[in-house]
Amino acid sequence: MTTLGTAAPLAADRPAGTSADPAPRTPTGTPTAGRRLVAALFLAPTVLGLGIFTFVPILASIGLSFFRWDVITAPEFVGLANFADLVTDPTVRRSFLNTFGFVAVAVVLQLVVALGLAVLVQSRLPGWLRVVFRSVFFFPLILSAASVSLVMAYLFNEDFGAVNAVLRTLGLGDVPWLTTGPGAAAVVVMVYVWQNFGFSFLLFLGGLSSIPKEVDEASAIDGATAGRRFRLVTLPLLSPTLLVASVMAMISALQIFDQPYVLTRGGPGDTTRTAVMVIYESAFQQLQFGRASAIGIVLTCVIVAVTALQFRLSRRYVHYQ
Amino acid sequence: MTALAPALPARHRATTPVAAAGTAARLLVLLLATALTLGPVVWTVVTALTPTEEGTGAVRPGFSAFVDVFAQVDFALLFLNSVLVTGLCVAGQMITAAMAGYVLAAIDFRGRQLVFGAILATMMVPMQVTIVPVFMLIRGMGLSDTLLALILPAVPTAFGTFLMRQYFLGLPVELGEAASIDGAGPFRTFFSVYAPLALPGMAIVGILAFNYHWNEFFRPLILTISEQNHILPLGLVTLQGNLGTGSVSTVLAGVVLSMIPALVVFVIGQRPLREGLTAGASK
CATH class of the missing domain: 1.10.3720.10 (MetI-like)
Incomplete structure (x- = not known):
């Protein structure tokens, strides 16, 4: 009972019998036959739907990951062979290393850009300007990642792209963006961060606005410089937001697919192939459903681990006011 | 007077030259970020409205695309x-x-x-x-x-x-x-x-x-x-x-x-x- 909204006003969340009311509040609390029927009927679409399209599939995926199956011939039990592919198959191994590398670079970049801009927007600006900047940085979030990647593929085209045109006028020469491994990886990171930094930005803006002005002003009066105030006052008070923002950014980055699929198809070579791309290719191009499932299970474990880490860290290191 | 200055509320300090320069620098960074965010979108709209004719390469502004x-x-x-x-x-x-x-x-x-x-x-x-x-x-x-x-x-x-x-x-x-x-x-x-x-x-x-x-x-x-x-x-x-x-x-x-x-x-x-x-x- 304690975990479910203790301060909630709806009757069902009050511990029965412990309330000050002498009589139990039958109208809303105790499940009568009618209320039980409502509960069953109203929950059915969600519970059955999630059961059929999430619970059963995840169990099926776990089962499938121990088999070799191409839909046409009968499934063959192969033990942990599909998981061994993660280490032994160069493409699968590369895709996981790419994904982790991508997550590390993209998440750090996204958080730094978002936090920097949030601090600037939150600092002494007229209210209307704050609203304008907030809308601008939020805007890319409403676009389709696939369409954005189409546009960016034109912009980063080595010969005709606007990005190289600008670099040429600056005398920086032509950058082989999408035709070399490092160039393509850089484009995927930039396109991803361009579209997603606004999400972390919104979280930071919320976190910053909940820090009382007096705290910052008090330390300013004590003679702390802006840099020291940010490091020693703002950042610790922002740590709950920082933790949540980094975990959410990591979970979303681990699942990257649209941008590399549209921009590079994983190439050149395997340089921008990600874990989800290999799930897609294994299953729907090579008909290796077992291997696709194994990769998916490992990815889920990583995501669950990141989430669990968030809960542990938030208990130990985060400063709550 | 100088000893009192830091105790003044934040908005009063913004009038000093150093603070004004700081505000200008902040705005500049924000405007640059705005340009980088909206640039690709603006380019998309402009390019869609200015298709080049196949063969001749002539730009024909309009809705033909x-x-x-x-x-x-x-x-x-x-x-x-x-x-x-x-x-x-x-x-x-x-x-x-x-x-x-x-x-x-x-x-x-x-x-x-x-x-x-x-x-x-x-x-x-x-x-x-x-x-x-x-x-x-x-x-x-x-x-x-x-x-x-x-x-x-x-x-x-x-x-x-x-x-x-x-x-x-x-x-x-x-x-x-x-x-x-x-x-x-x-x-x-x-x-x-x-x-x-x-x-x-x-x-x-x-x-x-x-x-x-x-x-x-x-x-x-x-x-x-x-x-x-x-x-x-x-x-x-x-x-x-x-x-x-x-x-x-x-x-x-x-x-x-x-x-x-x-x-x-x-x-x-x-x-x-x-x-x-x-x-x-x-x-």
């Missing part, structure tokens, strides 16, 4: 598919999330915590991991390569249910009690008392669903095959693949057209969208 996009692909059908899929996902999620959220907030039954916990747990499972079995299920149901393949699995929403539960927890219990005393059954109590009050919460669920499904690419790529069942993002990627680099403006005209509904929702529903997107952070 927008006409082309309807000629090159059945753009009207893509658009209609997107409207259908997104619309039904939005409506389905709003209704089922409101119903389930209400029960989880207002009706005490044995195993409620277990059900709620299980619903929350599904939020951790990435959709890409369940896609192989979902693909099989859809095939088994005889729905592969139909729009229903995109809609049906997308209606139940764990996050929407979570949001609606929180929303109903914030509504006063007295309303339901008053309705019960007036003789309203549990169905009427929900439909005539609580559901209308929950509309703002349902709007958040709906706008989030719109933003997700209008833009989605991965599921359509797997669950639909024929171009007549594609929705916009997949259709545009296919169009670009078919045209090569020849007709940049045509593809970009399609991108611009597909952005318009998203832009409308952004303008009228930015606040609920913002609240919905960041709601996951405060759980």
Whole structure:
């Protein structure tokens, strides 16, 4: 009972019998036959739907990951062979290393850009300007990642792209963006961060606005410089937001697919192939459903681990006011 | 006087030359970030409106690329598919999330915590991991390569249910009690008392669903095959693949057209969208 909204006003969340009311509040609390029927009927679409399209599939995926199956011939039990592919198959191994590398670079970049801009927007600006900047940085979030990647593929085209045109006028020469491994990886990171930094930005803006002005002003009066105030006052008070923002950014980055699929198809070579791309290719191009499932299970474990880490860290290191 | 200066409120200090320079530098950085954010969007619109003629290379400003996009692909059908899929996902999620959220907030039954916990747990499972079995299920149901393949699995929403539960927890219990005393059954109590009050919460669920499904690419790529069942993002990627680099403006005209509904929702529903997107952070 304690975990479910203790301060909630709806009757069902009050511990029965412990309330000050002498009589139990039958109208809303105790499940009568009618209320039980409502509960069953109203929950059915969600519970059955999630059961059929999430619970059963995840169990099926776990089962499938121990088999070799191409839909046409009968499934063959192969033990942990599909998981061994993660280490032994160069493409699968590369895709996981790419994904982790991508997550590390993209998440750090996204958080730094978002936090920097949030601090600037939150600092002494007229209210209307704050609203304008907030809308601008939020805007890319409403676009389709696939369409954005189409546009960016034109912009980063080595010969005709606007990005190289600008670099040429600056005398920086032509950058082989999408035709070399490092160039393509850089484009995927930039396109991803361009579209997603606004999400972390919104979280930071919320976190910053909940820090009382007096705290910052008090330390300013004590003679702390802006840099020291940010490091020693703002950042610790922002740590709950920082933790949540980094975990959410990591979970979303681990699942990257649209941008590399549209921009590079994983190439050149395997340089921008990600874990989800290999799930897609294994299953729907090579008909290796077992291997696709194994990769998916490992990815889920990583995501669950990141989430669990968030809960542990938030208990130990985060400063709550 | 100098000793007192730091004690003055922040806005008074902004008038000193150093502080003014600081404000100017901050604005400059923000304007640069704005240019980098909006630059690609502006370029897209401008390029769509200034197609180059094939062969001669002459620039012909106008809407010819927008006409082309309807000629090159059945753009009207893509658009209609997107409207259908997104619309039904939005409506389905709003209704089922409101119903389930209400029960989880207002009706005490044995195993409620277990059900709620299980619903929350599904939020951790990435959709890409369940896609192989979902693909099989859809095939088994005889729905592969139909729009229903995109809609049906997308209606139940764990996050929407979570949001609606929180929303109903914030509504006063007295309303339901008053309705019960007036003789309203549990169905009427929900439909005539609580559901209308929950509309703002349902709007958040709906706008989030719109933003997700209008833009989605991965599921359509797997669950639909024929171009007549594609929705916009997949259709545009296919169009670009078919045209090569020849007709940049045509593809970009399609991108611009597909952005318009998203832009409308952004303008009228930015606040609920913002609240919905960041709601996951405060759980």
